[in-house]
Amino acid sequence: MLVTVATAIRDLFFPHYCLGCxxxxxxxxxxxxxxxxxxxxxxHFINSNHNTIEKIFWGRIPIEQAGAxxxxxxxxxxxxxLRTLKYKNSINTGLFLGRELGKALAVSSRxxxxxxxxxxxLHPKKEYKRGYNQxxxxxxxIQEKWPLPILEKSVIRLVDTKTQTRENRxxxxxxxxxxxxxxxxxxxxNKHILLIDDVITTGATLEACGAAILSIPGxxxxxxxxxxxL
Ligand SMILES: [Zn+2]
Numbered sequence: 001m002l003v004t005v006a007t008a009i010r011d012l013f014f015p016h017y018c019l020g021c022x023x024x025x026x027x028x029x030x031x032x033x034x035x036x037x038x039x040x041x042x043x044h045f046i047n048s049n050h051n052t053i054e055k056i057f058w059g060r061i062p063i064e065q066a067g068a069x070x071x072x073x074x075x076x077x078x079x080x081x082l083r084t085l086k087y088k089n090s091i092n093t094g095l096f097l098g099r100e101l102g103k104a105l106a107v108s109s110r111x112x113x114x115x116x117x118x119x120x121x122l123h124p125k126k127e128y129k130r131g132y133n134q135x136x137x138x139x140x141x142i143q144e145k146w147p148l149p150i151l152e153k154s155v156i157r158l159v160d161t162k163t164q165t166r167e168n169r170x171x172x173x174x175x176x177x178x179x180x181x182x183x184x185x186x187x188x189x190n191k192h193i194l195l196i197d198d199v200i201t202t203g204a205t206l207e208a209c210g211a212a213i214l215s216i217p218g219x220x221x222x223x224x225x226x227x228x229x230l
Contacts, residue, residue: 098141
């Protein structure tokens with residue numbers, strides 16, 4: 001990349017630290033240094049059939065393809081980056097993670113039939129409070145490397161559910177059933193949708209949103225996330 005004099009001067013007066021190892025004087029356009037970037041724990045799920053993420057949804061909803069780019073290790077760099085995106089207003093971090101995911105998806109033959117991207121919606125109240133939906137920022141990063149339409153307003157979230165880890169799957173499903181509403185069914189009809197989230201854990205919220213999308217005739221569903229955590 002061409003480093004201009006202006007950029008060099010800006011970096012000198014506004015030192016910019018790597019979010020992974022705190023190394024200083026990385027470019028202001030980067031969020032982590034080159035060393036941290038090559039050390040990110042990749043899952044290689046994007047190009048693997050029947051991977052761990054796909055197995056999460058087996059017997060729950062029909063998924064074409066699913067994957068997550070990185071493992072989410074406690075106290076690891078990915079956790080740090082996702083926290084920065086979610087709680088510290090760092091749009092650049094979300095765009096960086098989205099671009100990395102977008103690069104992997106764009107060259108994967110498994111995801112070549114996707115028509116449009118939908119970021120998992122936040123409840124409007126929560127989005128207002130945070131100022132943005134982190135899944136939307138990731139989707140925008142993806143779009144920079146893989147130019148697909150983002151259907152941001154086609155699905156809305158009616159209920160802000162808390163994580164219900166202690167409930168069994170049936171109770172959870174009862175609670176999740178009506179939390180999403182398709183506000184623009186025509187925009188989804190006969191399309192293969194890629195649903196995006198930051199982290200996949202139980203997959204319960206993605207399952208609920210995915211079921212709402214699949215209720216529209218002719219839709220197919222794939223899922224991708226930045227990270228996967230056990
Ligand atoms: Zn670093």
